[in-house]
Amino acid sequence: MKNFDFHNPTKILFGKGRIADLNDHVPADAKVLIIYGGGSAERTGVLGQVRAALCDRTFIEFGGIEPNPRYATTLNAVQAIKDNDITFLLAVGGGSVIDATKFIAMAALYEGDPWEILTSGSSKVTAAMPLGSVLTLPATGSEMNNGGVITNPEKIAKLPFRSPHCYPVFSVLDPELTYTLPARQIANGAADAFVHIVEQYLTYPSASHVQDGFAESLLRTLIDLGPKSLETPEDYDIRASLMWTATLALNGLIGAGVPQDWATHMIGHEITALNDTDHARTLAVVLPSLLSDQRGHKYEKLLQYATNVWGINEGSDDQRxxxxxxxxxxxxxxxxxxTRLSDYGIAAAEIELIVTALQEHGMTALGEHNDITPSDVRRILEASL
Amino acid sequence: MKNFDFHNPTKILFGKGRIADLNDHVPADAKVLIIYGGGSAERTGVLGQVRAALCDRTFIEFGGIEPNPRYATTLNAVQAIKDNDITFLLAVGGGSVIDATKFIAMAALYEGDPWEILTSGSSKVTAAMPLGSVLTLPATGSEMNNGGVITNPEKIAKLPFRSPHCYPVFSVLDPELTYTLPARQIANGAADAFVHIVEQYLTYPSASHVQDGFAESLLRTLIDLGPKSLETPEDYDIRASLMWTATLALNGLIGAGVPQDWATHMIGHEITALNDTDHARTLAVVLPSLLSDQRGHKYEKLLQYATNVWGINEGSDDQRxxxxxxxxxxxxxxxxxxTRLSDYGIAAAEIELIVTALQEHGMTALGEHNDITPSDVRRILEASL
Structure with missing residues (x-):
């Protein structure tokens, strides 16, 4: 096991009806900016529950955070904060809304040009506004970590950030809020969480029994409950375990002290940039080919994965x-x-565009060994056609 | 899954040589009270490492915390804090030292008689001094939770406390510090952690896939690594996974949202009170008999335990x-x-003393269903002879 720091101060309020507890966790004298995405937050009644729970606090609402949240939109929110003397941010939505809210929380207190937060690392960030979240979509884990991704189409950039100042103070996880989600979003969330876990697990052995055991357990849970959650959308117990799994998939716990990969994510981001394919679907395209291609590096962990996650014990090592x-x-x-590029309208000719974009973004040494080159990526993508 | 809150703000500094990082985590202007137990902290060089890491901060030292930390001793520490204008507490030791330090942290700021903290719940506690810990013994999990136990022999009481104000700010977990521990302490720690997990797992099914999976994984790790850690005391990877397992066994994560038992602990406490048997050893005596006695209530989880923890799939359900x-x-x-009472010099005649003590302490309805009565305990103990 490598040395590691683990620190996650977010308070989780999990279960049925927990939005009502906002009243105990948002400061009584707060002036709140409710940040959300599209119309579903209103239609499903979540926003109504949030408004009721805030009781007599002053709040204003800022909707329109995009699925890949845009830099320009976050700046508009910062302006709204300044115009209205806002003291607390409340994200109501999925990972995009929470990611955007974290960035807004930092940008609102940042002395210089907020773009620097994304381009020169987050180390210049010394403070952020307090924020909470009401999670409506189990997927990204943003509700219990300190990172996010912001997109700036003008600069053709989708840039990550990470800062210890932007953990949510609390996050409300009510599995019942997921009942009305489209099947496509639940499926994407399960796939996203699955690949988050794999990126932190399927590398090389590091004698990290706890982390491996937790990762394998979360993967088995997704394999079992992911499909079931689509068959019976209002089975509370299934949605509850799915939601908690997605949170723990990326809250720092299973990744503490172990090697990490993240090549599938980096390649997938460029596919989304190319033709707007859903993030999780790009991961499902890339991962199987990448695992097959990188089997030399990942041999021992692939065998462990076969046995402990899938119960595959028959055949030669390569067969397993x-x-x-x-x-x-x-x-x-x-x-x-x-799980094929062709399923998303991407043909052989476009692979070069993806490889070139990776190179332009400096992604020329990916994976747990920093040795997956552009030509390796080309081969992986050709095998994904 | 039941509704739950999960919040654990302790920062873990894990790995080799991490005591040196105290310099980054103890406030630069702190006046520190180093709290420790017996002479081993000095002999093993841990105290020396701590002193060096505190650099030019002012500190004083308070040794002599007992294995079952005494109330009177904690009051002496509170006096030392007041006499020396201490601003930060640093526990250096195992669970007893950290438990005591948490209590001292609360008592130092408590307006009334600190005894009230133990007797009327911790709800009157509104603040505690900041504290950090350097863990030397993996066992109790105190390094990453908000509870502890204080003993007052004058009142024949061993009383637990719990307060959100006494999470350590940070805890240093360096597995190398465990190399010099006596085998007995390592074994006790592994057994203590094992039973902590069982108390939160082996109850009745609650469709909590994540928590069950994590608990089973931690149990398998202890079963695998516990004995090995005795055979090869200086195997870093084994000690590292053992240490991280003991922390995660009782940091709130696996117990969130699930039914909990704790009868074995309550019965075990009275055995320790009777003849000072090591805490972990009392648990090892009680648990097997309790599981057998309570198999009706625990039937489904016992079968799950047999399969998922021990790989026992042959035979009838009762045989498994x-x-x-x-x-x-x-x-x-x-x-x-x-694992027998007789191994610790306790005969049939003394069982009644244990049962009576439980009754006197109000422990008349134990277990996850609050239905284990004194006469049930008598039967369980008779089967433990």
């Missing part, structure tokens, strides 16, 4: 690895997620 | 449960921990 990768692909397909 | 309980007993014995 192939079977585990096939099972991974089948899991995504069972969720209704296609 | 018996085999799992036998394996549990054998695990303790493999750690060098005897």
């Amino acid at each position: 690895i192939d079977a585990a990768i096939d099972a991974t692909r089948a899991f995504f397909e069972k969720l209704g997620i296609k | 449960i018996d085999a799992a309980i036998d394996a549990t007993r054998a695990f303790f014995e493999k750690l060098g921990i005897k």
Whole structure:
């Protein structure tokens, strides 16, 4: 196990009806900016529950955060904060809304040009406004971590940030809020969480029994409950375990002290940039090919994955690895997620565009060994067609 | 899954040489009270490392915290804090030292008689001094939770406390510090952590896939690494996973949203009170008998335990449960921990003393259903002879 720091101060308020507890967790004298995305927050009644729970606090609302939250939109929110003397931010939505709210929380207190937060690391960030979240979509884990991604189409950039100042003070996780989500979003969330776990697990052995055991357990839970959550959308227990799994997939716990990969995410981001394919679907396309391509580096962990996650114990080592990768692909397909580039209208000719974009963004040494080159990516993508 | 709150703000500094990082985590202007137990902290060089890491900060030292920390001793520490204008507490030791330091942190700021903190719940506690810890013994989990136990022999009381104000700000977990521990303490720590997990897991099904999966994974890690950690005391990876397991066994994560038992602990406390048997050893005596006695209530989880923790899949349901309980007993014995009351000099006649003490302490409705009565305890203890 490597040395590590683990610190996660976010308070989780989990369960049915927990939005009502906002009254105990938002400061009584707060002037609140409610930040949300599209119309579903209103239609589903979540915003109504939030307004009621804030009781007699003053609040204003800022809607329109995009699925890949835009830099310009966050600056508009910062202006609204300044114009209205806001003291507390409340994100109501999924990962995009929470990511945007974190960035807004930092930008509102930042002395210089907020763009620097994204381009020169977040180390210049010394403070952020306090924020809470009401999670409506289990997927990204943003509700219990300190990072996010902001997109700036003008600069053709989708840039991550991370700062210890932007953990949510609290996050409300009510599984019932997920009942009305489209199946596509639940499936995407399960796939996103699955790949988050794999990126922190399927590298090389590091004698990290606790982290490996937790990662394998979360993967088995997703394999079991992901498809079931689509069949019976209002099964509370299934949605509850799915929601808690997605949070723990990326709250720092399973990644503490272990090598990490993240190549699938970096490649996937460029596919989304190319033709707006859903983030989770790009991961489902890239991961099986990447695992197969990188089997030399990942050999021991692929065998461990085959045994402990899929129960595959028959056949030669290579056969077991192939079977585990096939099972991974089948899991995504069972969720209704296609796993080939061609399923998303991407042909061989466009692979070069993806590879070039990666190079332009400095992503020329990916993976847990920093040795996946652009030509490796080309080969991986060709195998994904 | 039940509704739950989960909040754990302690920062973990894990790995080799991390005591040196105290300099980054103790406030630069702090006046520090170093709190420790016996002479081993000095002999092993841990105190020396701590002094060096505090650099030019002012500190004084307060040794002599007992294995079951005494109320009178904590009051002496509070006096030392007042006499020396201490601003930060640093616990250097195992669970007893950290428990005591938490209580001292509360008592130092408490307006009334500190005894009230133990007797009328901790709800009157509105503040505590900031504290950090350097853990030297993986066992109780006190390094990453908000509770503890204080003993007052004058009042024949061993009383627990819990307050959100006494999470350590940080805890240093350096597995190398455990190399010099006596085998008995390592074995006790592994057994204590094992039973902490069982108390939060082996109750009745609550469809809590994440928590069950994490608990089973931690139990398997202890079963695998506990005995190995005794065979090869300086195997860093084994000690590292053992240490992280003991922390996660009782940091609130696996217990969030699930039913909990704790009868074994309550009964075990009275055995310790009777003849000073090590805490972990009392648990190893009580648990197998309790599981066997309570198999009706715990039937489904015992079968799950047999399969997922021990890989026992052959035989009738009752045979599998018996085999799992036998394996549990054998695990303790493999750690060098005897599992019968008679091994600790307790005969049938003394069982009544234990039962009476439980009654006097109001422990008349134990377990996850609050239905284990004194006469049930008598039967459980008779089966433990």
